[in-house]
Amino acid sequence: METLREISRKRKKAHTRLMNLDSKVYRAFLEMESATYADGALSKKYKELIAVGISVVIDCQSCMQWHIEQAAECGAPEKEILEAIEVGMEMGGGPATVSARFGLEVMETIFHKG
Structure with missing residues (x-):
């Protein structure tokens, strides 16, 4: 649980810093993110689920936490x-199973308040 809070704290701190620095690249990234996850042929929920699987494959804990939380907020059940x-585990093979452990911890905090 502490790891998840620390990841969130660091993500928010970096976001604030980049916004305060008026990073044009970061602002463009946020616009792309908004366009990417907007409902279209695929709903935001399914796009977030895709991002969860990709996050496992690339072993990005911050990404996993963010996209699992977003998917849950969009109504994706456990x-x-x-x-x-x-799916991420299968696509990434053995190393992705290690990444998936973190995703399971995030799910635990969301669905079981562990």
């Missing part, structure tokens, strides 16, 4: 998020 993590 089973759908688990399957997205499992």
Whole structure:
């Protein structure tokens, strides 16, 4: 749980710093993010689930936490998020199973307040 709070704290701190520095690249990234996750042929929920699987493959803990939280906020139940993590495990092979452990910890805090 402490690791998740620390990741969130660092993400928010970096976001604030980049905004205060008026980073044009970061602002463009935020615009791209907004466009990417807007409902279209795929709903935001399914796009977030895709991002969960990709996050496992690239072993990005901050990404996993963010996209699992976003998917849950969009109504994805625990089973759908688990399957997205499992797709990432399969696509990434053995090393992705190690990354998936972190995703399971995030799910635990969201769905079981552990």
